[in-house]
Amino acid sequence: MIKVLTIAGSDSCGGAGIQADLKTFSALGTYGMSVITAVTAQNTRGVFNVRELDQEIIRDQISAIFEDIQVDAVKIGMVSSAAIIETIGESLLKNKAQNIVVDPVMVSKSGCALLQPEAREALIRVLLPLAEVVTPNLFEAEVITETKIATLDEMEKAAVAINKLGAKNVVVKGGHLKGDAIDVLYSEKAFRHFGSGRVATPHTHGTGCTFSSAIAASLAKGCPVEEAVARAKEYIGGAIAHSFPLGRGVGPTHHFYQYYRDTNR
Ligand SMILES: Nc1ncnc2c1ncn2[C@@H]1O[C@H](COP(=O)(O)OP(=O)(O)O)[C@@H](O)[C@H]1O
Numbered sequence: 001m002i003k004v005l006t007i008a009g010s011d012s013c014g015g016a017g018i019q020a021d022l023k024t025f026s027a028l029g030t031y032g033m034s035v036i037t038a039v040t041a042q043n044t045r046g047v048f049n050v051r052e053l054d055q056e057i058i059r060d061q062i063s064a065i066f067e068d069i070q071v072d073a074v075k076i077g078m079v080s081s082a083a084i085i086e087t088i089g090e091s092l093l094k095n096k097a098q099n100i101v102v103d104p105v106m107v108s109k110s111g112c113a114l115l116q117p118e119a120r121e122a123l124i125r126v127l128l129p130l131a132e133v134v135t136p137n138l139f140e141a142e143v144i145t146e147t148k149i150a151t152l153d154e155m156e157k158a159a160v161a162i163n164k165l166g167a168k169n170v171v172v173k174g175g176h177l178k179g180d181a182i183d184v185l186y187s188e189k190a191f192r193h194f195g196s197g198r199v200a201t202p203h204t205h206g207t208g209c210t211f212s213s214a215i216a217a218s219l220a221k222g223c224p225v226e227e228a229v230a231r232a233k234e235y236i237g238g239a240i241a242h243s244f245p246l247g248r249g250v251g252p253t254h255h256f257y258q259y260y261r262d263t264n265r
């Protein structure tokens, strides 16, 4: 059995965070495990409260897993504070974690800060050098590189800059581009664009979480990075195409088990 760990925040409405990650791992035929960093009171209309867990319980969750189970890949999502980032960094280094995918979650689509602004420096310093793959959206790439990004050319330049900060492979996601949803991968000094038409739906809650978890699941299976990103792009395209209205706001992506059954990927 392929085993994948998510270190992230809980989303009470199940569309993003830990819940989206575990659904993705299952849909892709892997066994999912979780370390919770924070609990959010969240629904399809917004995030109403956030409670961080303390460093001890985060460290102990990570230790409990690594001392007992061989972990094939790790996805990191909402990390909330600099103190939590330091704890995660120390614990993953100590346990020699492999295939780490960092989704540098900063702000929810509804506009709530999921990373304290003063923790951005720690995310860059501690987590980027651990990342086999980092998956910033346009806003996150702008914050990390301190530049404005609106074009594919600017996405490529940002990917190179983020690689120089220590992340081995960089995917700048184009979900918020005008026009098609094109993601830019910078890997081993080469660029590759993963394009898809934009699915015309308002229901995109959890797209970033799902995409990064799908990359982690494929890395865990032994896929090279480029293939893992290609598969994740295919999976998220289908998950958005099958998204559905839930509640009164932005509905979630749908984790369709047929994908794995039909493709065995
Ligand atoms: N409407 C859409 N149609 C097709 N793909 C999309 C759409 N919105 C986002 N994506 C894809 O979903 C993934 C997550 O991107 P994005 O929404 O930018 O992340 P985030 O949730 O971190 O803001 C990317 O692969 C992006 O290209």
Ligand SMILES: Cc1ncc(COP(=O)(O)OP(=O)(O)O)c(N)n1
Pocket: 008, 009, 010, 011, 016, 017, 018, 040, 042, 077, 078, 105, 107, 108, 109, 110, 114, 204, 205, 206, 207, 208, 209, 210
């Ligand atoms: C607990 C938690 N983690 C991450 C997010 C952000 O998820 P994302 O996939 O970027 O999608 P949106 O929520 O922004 O639609 C979250 N909301 N909650």
